[in-house]
Amino acid sequence: MSGQARAVNTDKPTGNMMRDSALGLVPETLDHYMGLNRTIWEGGPLRPADIELARLRNARKVNCVFCKSVRYDIAKADGLSENKVAMIEDDFRGSDLSERDKLILAFTDQYLNDPAGIGEELKGALRTEFTSQELVHLSMVVAHFSGFSRCAVSLGGMPAELPVMEMSVP
Amino acid sequence: MGWISNGSDRRSTLGVLPEISLAFDVLYQSLWKQQHVPPAVLELCRLRLAQLHRCDVELHRQECLVPDTKRDKLSQWSSLPLFTDEECACLAFTEVYAMxxxxxxxxxxxxxxxxxxxAGLVMLVEALGILDGMTRLSLLWQLPASSEAQECAEQRV
Structure with missing residues (x-):
């Protein structure tokens, strides 16, 4: 991964993290990107803690240092603890996470590792635990945040490590 | 009908969440209207992602016109003079991105x-994030390729 940023936004800072990032170089899509981001958080049936679980699992798998370090305040307010976050590792199936949480992580891994290979057992378990609306929401959560993580990784310039930082949905 | 909902294509699958579907559609359409990377180049990248993911649904989809010769020879882009330097730069980036x-x-x-x-680089990685994501969801949702082709035809009418 490149330590050097591959695209730089030299415009005057606005105070908005996304607008001041390299994404601000393409204003034609940024507003729509931010609009979708907010709707992903607020416009579907999944709770913020569920969304954050999937987002952080993706962040770890894609290895986006920035995404891994962020905790959204609405997810923390919804009950996502650092204890729970610590269980989002590759051995999550043997953790104390609830079955619902484990299914969220299994779905995320399936999307990232082998989307075409989803088996009947996982599909059945997902359909038992989640409504159709929740599964479509989870799909869009993972696709959206995975795209964002890959975007950040592709543009380079991330440090090797960052401290955990809490933020609001931009 | 996919396993995840009663939807038979992307639009009807996303349709169970109207607010998210609308926000996504606005963003998706903006990819094909921006000025930084020609839409035809993005379409070649989208099709190459579909090839690499072996996703028939996305291969049947058409977001903008590209010459049939380029569409047919896309998997050989690196060895044919048919593709421009601009296209080759974006396709090379896309292939590594996909892996x-x-x-x-x-x-x-x-x-x-x-x-x-x-700005073009930012546009490309932003687009690849969305296009790769939709390709993965088409596979994960196990959408039939025939209905996606029908969806594209209906949108163009």
Whole structure:
């Protein structure tokens, strides 16, 4: 991964993290990107803690240092603890996470590792635990945040490590 | 009908969440209207992602016109003079992106920037994130390729 940023936004800072990032170089899509981001958080049936679980699992798998370090305040307010976050590792199936949480992580891994290979057992378990609306929401959560993580990784310039930082949905 | 909902294509699957579906659609359409990377180049990248993911649904989809010869020879892009330097730079970037974004090199990024600038590189990675995501969801949702082709035809009417 490149330590050097591959695209730089030299415009005057606005105070908005996304607008001041390299994404601000393409204003034609940024507003729509931010609009979708907010709707992903607020416009579907999944709770913020569920969304954050999937987002952080993706962040770890894609290895986006920035995404891994962020905790959204609405997810923390919804009950996502650092204890729970610590269980989002590759051995999550043997953790104390609830079955619902484990299914969220299994779905995320399936999307990232082998989307075409989803088996009947996982599909059945997902359909038992989640409504159709929740599964479509989870799909869009993972696709959206995975795209964002890959975007950040592709543009380079991330440090090797960052401290955990809490933020609001931009 | 997919396993995840009663939807039979992307639009009807997303339709169970109207607010998210609308926000996504607005963003998706903006990819094909921006000025930084020609839509035809993005379409070649989208089709190459579909080939690499072996996703028939996305291969049947058509977001903008590209010459049939380029569509047919896309898997051989690196060895044919048919493709322009701009297209080759973006396709080379796309192929590595599809495998592992962490494996992208500064050289691949510079090649894209030499044609489209910093904003073009940002546009490309933003688009790849969305296009790769939709390709993965088409596979995960197990959508039938025939209905996606029908969806595209209906949108063009």
């Amino acid at each position: 592992d974004a962490q494996a992208l090199t500064d050289e691949l990024a510079e090649a894209v920037k030499s044609h489209f600038g910093d």
